[in-house]
Amino acid sequence: MPKVVVLRYGHRTVRDYRVSSHCCLVARAFGAKQIxxxxxxxxxxxxxxxxxSARWGGKFKVEFADGWKKTVxxxxxxGYFVVHLTMYGLSLQKKIRTIKNKEKILVIxxxxxxxPGVYELSDLNISVTLQPHSEIAALAVTxxxxxxxxxxxxxxxxxxxxxxPMKKGKNVVKR
Amino acid sequence: MPKVVVLRYGHRTVRDYRVSSHCCLVARAFGAKQIxxxxxxxxxxxxxxxxxSARWGGKFKVEFADGWKKTVxxxxxxGYFVVHLTMYGLSLQKKIRTIKNKEKILVIxxxxxxxPGVYELSDLNISVTLQPHSEIAALAVTxxxxxxxxxxxxxxxxxxxxxxPMKKGKNVVKR
Numbered sequence: 001m002p003k004v005v006v007l008r009y010g011h012r013t014v015r016d017y018r019v020s021s022h023c024c025l026v027a028r029a030f031g032a033k034q035i036x037x038x039x040x041x042x043x044x045x046x047x048x049x050x051x052x053s054a055r056w057g058g059k060f061k062v063e064f065a066d067g068w069k070k071t072v073x074x075x076x077x078x079g080y081f082v083v084h085l086t087m088y089g090l091s092l093q094k095k096i097r098t099i100k101n102k103e104k105i106l107v108i109x110x111x112x113x114x115x116p117g118v119y120e121l122s123d124l125n126i127s128v129t130l131q132p133h134s135e136i137a138a139l140a141v142t143x144x145x146x147x148x149x150x151x152x153x154x155x156x157x158x159x160x161x162x163x164x165p166m167k168k169g170k171n172v173v174k175r
Numbered sequence: 176m177p178k179v180v181v182l183r184y185g186h187r188t189v190r191d192y193r194v195s196s197h198c199c200l201v202a203r204a205f206g207a208k209q210i211x212x213x214x215x216x217x218x219x220x221x222x223x224x225x226x227x228s229a230r231w232g233g234k235f236k237v238e239f240a241d242g243w244k245k246t247v248x249x250x251x252x253x254g255y256f257v258v259h260l261t262m263y264g265l266s267l268q269k270k271i272r273t274i275k276n277k278e279k280i281l282v283i284x285x286x287x288x289x290x291p292g293v294y295e296l297s298d299l300n301i302s303v304t305l306q307p308h309s310e311i312a313a314l315a316v317t318x319x320x321x322x323x324x325x326x327x328x329x330x331x332x333x334x335x336x337x338x339x340p341m342k343k344g345k346n347v348v349k350r
Contacts, residue, residue, distance in 0.1 A: 022309035026312045028306070029304045029306035029307070029312075030308075052307060090340045090342060093324065125343060127338065127340060133200040134197035134315070136312050136315075137205070137314070138315075139312070140308075140309070144316055152267065152303065163262055166300070167264075167265060170261075
Protein backbone atom coordinates (compact mmCIF):
# COMPACT_ATOMS: atom_id res chain seq x y z
CA MET A 1 0.00 0.00 0.00
CA PRO A 2 1.36 3.45 -0.82
CA LYS A 3 2.09 5.95 1.93
CA VAL A 4 -0.18 8.94 1.40
CA VAL A 5 0.23 12.45 2.79
CA VAL A 6 -2.39 15.13 2.05
CA LEU A 7 -1.61 18.81 1.62
CA ARG A 8 -4.59 21.11 2.18
CA TYR A 9 -3.80 24.27 0.21
CA GLY A 10 -5.10 27.69 1.26
CA HIS A 11 -6.91 27.28 4.57
CA ARG A 12 -8.55 30.40 6.00
CA THR A 13 -9.46 30.49 9.71
CA VAL A 14 -13.22 30.44 10.49
CA ARG A 15 -14.33 30.68 6.86
CA ASP A 16 -12.79 27.34 5.83
CA TYR A 17 -13.03 25.62 9.18
CA ARG A 18 -15.68 23.07 8.30
CA VAL A 19 -14.44 22.22 4.83
CA SER A 20 -10.83 21.90 6.02
CA SER A 21 -11.97 19.79 8.99
CA HIS A 22 -13.81 17.50 6.62
CA CYS A 23 -10.65 17.22 4.49
CA CYS A 24 -8.63 16.28 7.59
CA LEU A 25 -11.16 13.71 8.79
CA VAL A 26 -11.48 12.19 5.33
CA ALA A 27 -7.69 11.98 5.01
CA ARG A 28 -7.59 10.14 8.34
CA ALA A 29 -10.60 7.86 7.81
CA PHE A 30 -9.56 6.92 4.25
CA GLY A 31 -6.05 5.86 5.19
CA ALA A 32 -3.69 8.82 4.64
CA LYS A 33 -1.00 8.97 7.30
CA GLN A 34 -0.88 12.72 7.65
CA ILE A 35 -2.37 16.04 6.57
CA UNK A 36 -0.41 19.25 6.24
CA UNK A 37 -2.45 22.44 6.27
CA UNK A 38 -1.20 25.40 4.27
CA UNK A 39 -2.69 28.82 4.97
CA UNK A 40 -3.69 30.55 8.19
CA UNK A 41 -2.44 28.87 11.32
CA UNK A 42 -5.62 27.70 12.98
CA UNK A 43 -4.99 25.99 16.29
CA UNK A 44 -8.65 25.01 16.71
CA UNK A 45 -8.52 22.66 13.74
CA UNK A 46 -5.31 21.09 15.00
CA UNK A 47 -6.92 20.46 18.37
CA UNK A 48 -10.17 19.07 17.06
CA UNK A 49 -8.51 16.61 14.67
CA UNK A 50 -5.98 15.53 17.31
CA UNK A 51 -8.88 14.94 19.72
CA UNK A 52 -10.60 12.72 17.14
CA SER A 53 -7.40 10.71 16.67
CA ALA A 54 -6.89 10.35 20.41
CA ARG A 55 -10.38 8.91 20.86
CA TRP A 56 -10.84 6.98 17.64
CA GLY A 57 -7.29 5.66 17.39
CA GLY A 58 -4.61 5.43 14.74
CA LYS A 59 -1.47 7.44 14.16
CA PHE A 60 -2.79 10.18 11.93
CA LYS A 61 -0.87 13.45 12.17
CA VAL A 62 -1.93 17.03 11.46
CA GLU A 63 0.50 19.88 11.07
CA PHE A 64 0.85 23.27 9.43
CA ALA A 65 2.89 23.90 6.32
CA ASP A 66 5.67 26.39 6.25
CA GLY A 67 4.37 27.52 2.83
CA TRP A 68 2.88 25.14 0.26
CA LYS A 69 5.82 25.43 -2.12
CA LYS A 70 8.40 24.52 0.47
CA THR A 71 6.27 21.54 1.49
CA VAL A 72 5.86 20.29 -2.08
CA UNK A 73 9.57 20.66 -2.77
CA UNK A 74 10.47 18.90 0.48
CA UNK A 75 8.16 15.98 -0.30
CA UNK A 76 9.42 15.71 -3.85
CA UNK A 77 12.95 15.42 -2.47
CA UNK A 78 11.74 12.64 -0.17
CA GLY A 79 10.52 10.77 -3.25
CA TYR A 80 6.81 11.57 -3.07
CA PHE A 81 4.81 11.60 -6.28
CA VAL A 82 2.71 14.78 -6.27
CA VAL A 83 -0.94 14.58 -7.35
CA HIS A 84 -2.94 17.81 -7.42
CA LEU A 85 -6.71 17.38 -7.46
CA THR A 86 -8.36 19.92 -9.73
CA MET A 87 -11.41 19.81 -11.97
CA TYR A 88 -9.18 20.94 -14.85
CA GLY A 89 -6.85 17.95 -14.73
CA LEU A 90 -6.68 14.56 -16.40
CA SER A 91 -9.34 12.02 -15.46
CA LEU A 92 -8.64 9.99 -12.31
CA GLN A 93 -9.79 6.74 -13.91
CA LYS A 94 -7.25 7.15 -16.73
CA LYS A 95 -4.31 7.80 -14.43
CA ILE A 96 -5.07 5.72 -11.35
CA ARG A 97 -2.69 2.91 -12.35
CA THR A 98 0.24 5.30 -12.55
CA ILE A 99 -0.70 6.81 -9.21
CA LYS A 100 -1.33 3.68 -7.19
CA ASN A 101 1.94 2.10 -8.25
CA LYS A 102 3.89 4.82 -6.46
CA GLU A 103 5.26 4.08 -3.02
CA LYS A 104 4.75 7.56 -1.64
CA ILE A 105 2.11 10.03 -2.76
CA LEU A 106 1.44 13.64 -1.81
CA VAL A 107 -2.16 14.55 -2.64
CA ILE A 108 -2.83 18.30 -2.86
CA UNK A 109 -6.40 19.46 -2.26
CA UNK A 110 -6.94 23.07 -3.14
CA UNK A 111 -9.52 25.65 -2.30
CA UNK A 112 -11.23 28.02 -4.72
CA UNK A 113 -8.13 29.77 -6.01
CA UNK A 114 -4.94 27.85 -6.52
CA UNK A 115 -1.76 29.51 -7.78
CA PRO A 116 -0.50 28.39 -11.22
CA GLY A 117 2.66 27.10 -9.51
CA VAL A 118 0.69 24.26 -7.94
CA TYR A 119 -0.22 22.96 -11.40
CA GLU A 120 3.38 23.36 -12.54
CA LEU A 121 5.07 21.66 -9.58
CA SER A 122 2.69 18.69 -9.45
CA ASP A 123 3.59 15.47 -11.21
CA LEU A 124 -0.06 15.00 -12.16
CA ASN A 125 -3.08 17.28 -12.16
CA ILE A 126 -6.08 15.01 -11.69
CA SER A 127 -9.80 15.52 -12.03
CA VAL A 128 -12.50 13.44 -10.34
CA THR A 129 -15.31 13.90 -12.85
CA LEU A 130 -14.88 17.03 -14.98
CA GLN A 131 -17.61 18.83 -13.08
CA PRO A 132 -17.52 21.40 -10.28
CA HIS A 133 -18.18 19.75 -6.90
CA SER A 134 -16.14 19.35 -3.72
CA GLU A 135 -12.50 18.91 -2.78
CA ILE A 136 -13.70 16.69 0.08
CA ALA A 137 -15.42 14.33 -2.33
CA ALA A 138 -12.47 14.39 -4.74
CA LEU A 139 -10.11 13.49 -1.90
CA ALA A 140 -12.31 10.64 -0.64
CA VAL A 141 -12.76 9.06 -4.07
CA THR A 142 -9.06 9.42 -4.91
CA UNK A 143 -7.98 7.76 -1.65
CA UNK A 144 -10.59 5.06 -2.19
CA UNK A 145 -9.11 4.34 -5.64
CA UNK A 146 -5.51 4.46 -4.38
CA UNK A 147 -6.26 1.97 -1.60
CA UNK A 148 -8.61 -0.09 -3.75
CA UNK A 149 -11.47 0.05 -1.23
CA UNK A 150 -9.37 -1.62 1.48
CA UNK A 151 -9.39 1.57 3.52
CA UNK A 152 -13.07 0.92 4.26
CA UNK A 153 -11.93 -1.97 6.48
CA UNK A 154 -9.04 -0.12 8.12
CA UNK A 155 -8.51 -0.74 11.84
CA UNK A 156 -7.28 2.11 14.03
CA UNK A 157 -4.90 1.00 16.75
CA UNK A 158 -5.31 2.21 20.32
CA UNK A 159 -8.88 3.46 19.88
CA UNK A 160 -10.73 4.40 23.05
CA UNK A 161 -14.07 4.18 21.32
CA UNK A 162 -15.33 2.40 18.25
CA UNK A 163 -18.60 1.93 16.42
CA UNK A 164 -20.30 -1.42 16.48
CA PRO A 165 -22.25 -1.45 13.19
CA MET A 166 -26.01 -1.61 13.74
CA LYS A 167 -29.06 -2.14 11.56
CA LYS A 168 -30.86 0.64 13.41
CA GLY A 169 -29.64 3.17 15.96
CA LYS A 170 -26.20 3.79 17.44
CA ASN A 171 -23.80 1.62 19.34
CA VAL A 172 -20.47 3.09 20.44
CA VAL A 173 -18.25 0.73 22.40
CA LYS A 174 -15.76 2.09 24.95
CA ARG A 175 -12.57 0.30 25.82
CA MET B 176 -28.45 2.12 -13.71
CA PRO B 177 -30.58 2.93 -10.66
CA LYS B 178 -32.33 6.28 -10.35
CA VAL B 179 -30.92 8.06 -7.32
CA VAL B 180 -32.44 10.94 -5.39
CA VAL B 181 -30.55 12.49 -2.44
CA LEU B 182 -32.24 13.91 0.65
CA ARG B 183 -30.11 16.39 2.59
CA TYR B 184 -31.43 16.31 6.14
CA GLY B 185 -31.28 19.32 8.47
CA HIS B 186 -29.90 22.23 6.46
CA ARG B 187 -29.40 25.51 8.37
CA THR B 188 -29.06 28.77 6.41
CA VAL B 189 -25.58 30.38 6.43
CA ARG B 190 -24.10 27.89 8.89
CA ASP B 191 -24.50 24.88 6.60
CA TYR B 192 -24.27 26.71 3.30
CA ARG B 193 -20.93 25.35 2.14
CA VAL B 194 -21.39 21.79 3.31
CA SER B 195 -24.91 21.58 1.86
CA SER B 196 -23.67 23.14 -1.41
CA HIS B 197 -20.96 20.52 -1.60
CA CYS B 198 -23.60 17.80 -1.03
CA CYS B 199 -25.71 19.24 -3.86
CA LEU B 200 -22.78 19.51 -6.26
CA VAL B 201 -21.57 16.01 -5.43
CA ALA B 202 -25.08 14.61 -5.93
CA ARG B 203 -25.15 16.25 -9.37
CA ALA B 204 -21.58 15.42 -10.45
CA PHE B 205 -21.82 11.81 -9.27
CA GLY B 206 -25.00 11.04 -11.16
CA ALA B 207 -27.97 11.54 -8.82
CA LYS B 208 -30.93 13.03 -10.63
CA GLN B 209 -32.14 15.28 -7.83
CA ILE B 210 -31.46 16.58 -4.34
CA UNK B 211 -34.14 17.52 -1.87
CA UNK B 212 -33.08 19.80 0.96
CA UNK B 213 -34.78 19.45 4.31
CA UNK B 214 -34.39 22.24 6.86
CA UNK B 215 -34.37 26.00 6.51
CA UNK B 216 -35.56 27.29 3.17
CA UNK B 217 -32.42 28.85 1.72
CA UNK B 218 -33.04 30.41 -1.67
CA UNK B 219 -29.35 31.20 -2.20
CA UNK B 220 -28.39 27.54 -2.35
CA UNK B 221 -31.22 26.84 -4.80
CA UNK B 222 -30.01 29.62 -7.04
CA UNK B 223 -26.34 28.72 -6.94
CA UNK B 224 -26.91 25.05 -7.75
CA UNK B 225 -29.41 25.88 -10.50
CA UNK B 226 -26.83 28.27 -11.96
CA UNK B 227 -24.23 25.50 -12.01
CA SER B 228 -26.66 23.18 -13.79
CA ALA B 229 -27.59 25.83 -16.34
CA ARG B 230 -23.94 26.37 -17.25
CA TRP B 231 -22.51 22.88 -16.86
CA GLY B 232 -25.50 21.00 -18.26
CA GLY B 233 -27.61 18.03 -17.27
CA LYS B 234 -31.07 17.81 -15.78
CA PHE B 235 -30.23 17.86 -12.09
CA LYS B 236 -32.98 19.27 -9.90
CA VAL B 237 -32.84 20.91 -6.47
CA GLU B 238 -35.87 21.48 -4.30
CA PHE B 239 -36.88 21.89 -0.69
CA ALA B 240 -38.54 19.18 1.34
CA ASP B 241 -41.87 19.70 2.99
CA GLY B 242 -40.45 17.93 6.06
CA TRP B 243 -38.03 14.98 5.85
CA LYS B 244 -40.58 12.45 7.06
CA LYS B 245 -43.16 13.35 4.45
CA THR B 246 -40.46 13.13 1.78
CA VAL B 247 -39.23 9.72 2.92
CA UNK B 248 -42.77 8.37 3.11
CA UNK B 249 -43.60 9.79 -0.32
CA UNK B 250 -40.52 8.22 -1.90
CA UNK B 251 -41.15 4.88 -0.22
CA UNK B 252 -44.62 4.89 -1.75
CA UNK B 253 -43.03 5.56 -5.13
CA GLY B 254 -40.94 2.43 -4.67
CA TYR B 255 -37.65 4.01 -3.63
CA PHE B 256 -35.29 1.99 -1.43
CA VAL B 257 -34.15 4.27 1.40
CA VAL B 258 -30.48 4.29 2.39
CA HIS B 259 -29.43 6.51 5.30
CA LEU B 260 -25.72 7.27 5.51
CA THR B 261 -24.52 7.25 9.12
CA MET B 262 -21.26 6.23 10.76
CA TYR B 263 -23.28 3.93 13.02
CA GLY B 264 -24.72 1.79 10.23
CA LEU B 265 -23.73 -1.41 8.47
CA SER B 266 -20.64 -1.29 6.27
CA LEU B 267 -21.20 -0.06 2.70
CA GLN B 268 -18.99 -2.75 1.20
CA LYS B 269 -21.13 -5.49 2.81
CA LYS B 270 -24.43 -4.10 1.57
CA ILE B 271 -23.57 -2.54 -1.78
CA ARG B 272 -24.93 -5.49 -3.78
CA THR B 273 -28.33 -5.17 -2.16
CA ILE B 274 -28.32 -1.43 -2.77
CA LYS B 275 -27.17 -1.32 -6.37
CA ASN B 276 -29.70 -3.90 -7.47
CA LYS B 277 -32.55 -1.54 -6.62
CA GLU B 278 -34.15 0.45 -9.41
CA LYS B 279 -34.81 3.55 -7.35
CA ILE B 280 -32.80 4.69 -4.35
CA LEU B 281 -33.27 7.57 -1.93
CA VAL B 282 -29.96 8.36 -0.19
CA ILE B 283 -30.31 10.38 3.02
CA UNK B 284 -27.30 12.44 4.11
CA UNK B 285 -27.64 13.83 7.58
CA UNK B 286 -26.00 16.56 9.54
CA UNK B 287 -24.70 16.38 13.08
CA UNK B 288 -27.93 15.44 14.79
CA UNK B 289 -30.37 13.14 13.09
CA UNK B 290 -33.68 12.14 14.70
CA PRO B 291 -34.09 8.47 15.62
CA GLY B 292 -37.00 8.28 13.16
CA VAL B 293 -34.57 8.55 10.24
CA TYR B 294 -32.87 5.33 11.34
CA GLU B 295 -36.25 3.68 11.81
CA LEU B 296 -37.82 4.66 8.50
CA SER B 297 -34.76 3.83 6.39
CA ASP B 298 -34.49 0.45 4.71
CA LEU B 299 -30.75 0.43 5.39
CA ASN B 300 -28.48 2.47 7.65
CA ILE B 301 -25.08 2.44 5.99
CA SER B 302 -21.62 3.45 7.14
CA VAL B 303 -18.72 4.43 4.86
CA THR B 304 -15.82 3.42 7.11
CA LEU B 305 -16.78 3.28 10.78
CA GLN B 306 -14.93 6.51 11.50
CA PRO B 307 -16.11 10.09 11.89
CA HIS B 308 -15.51 12.08 8.70
CA SER B 309 -17.78 13.87 6.24
CA GLU B 310 -21.26 13.40 4.83
CA ILE B 311 -19.93 14.84 1.56
CA ALA B 312 -17.31 12.09 1.31
CA ALA B 313 -19.80 9.42 2.36
CA LEU B 314 -22.21 10.55 -0.35
CA ALA B 315 -19.52 10.63 -3.05
CA VAL B 316 -18.18 7.16 -2.26
CA THR B 317 -21.68 5.68 -2.00
CA UNK B 318 -22.72 7.10 -5.38
CA UNK B 319 -19.42 5.93 -6.87
CA UNK B 320 -20.16 2.39 -5.65
CA UNK B 321 -23.80 2.48 -6.79
CA UNK B 322 -22.79 3.58 -10.29
CA UNK B 323 -19.69 1.39 -10.34
CA UNK B 324 -17.37 4.25 -11.32
CA UNK B 325 -19.30 4.95 -14.52
CA UNK B 326 -20.44 8.31 -13.15
CA UNK B 327 -16.86 9.55 -13.60
CA UNK B 328 -17.47 9.47 -17.36
CA UNK B 329 -20.96 10.98 -17.24
CA UNK B 330 -21.83 13.48 -19.98
CA UNK B 331 -24.07 16.42 -19.14
CA UNK B 332 -26.42 17.36 -21.96
CA UNK B 333 -26.86 20.97 -23.03
CA UNK B 334 -23.74 22.25 -21.25
CA UNK B 335 -22.69 25.80 -22.10
CA UNK B 336 -19.19 25.21 -20.79
CA UNK B 337 -17.09 22.14 -20.24
CA UNK B 338 -13.58 21.30 -19.08
CA UNK B 339 -11.06 20.01 -21.55
CA PRO B 340 -8.73 17.89 -19.39
CA MET B 341 -5.19 19.29 -19.31
CA LYS B 342 -1.84 18.08 -18.02
CA LYS B 343 -1.15 21.55 -16.63
CA GLY B 344 -3.36 24.61 -16.27
CA LYS B 345 -7.00 25.17 -17.12
CA ASN B 346 -8.98 24.89 -20.31
CA VAL B 347 -12.69 25.66 -20.26
CA VAL B 348 -14.43 25.35 -23.60
CA LYS B 349 -17.54 27.43 -24.36
CA ARG B 350 -20.22 26.34 -26.77
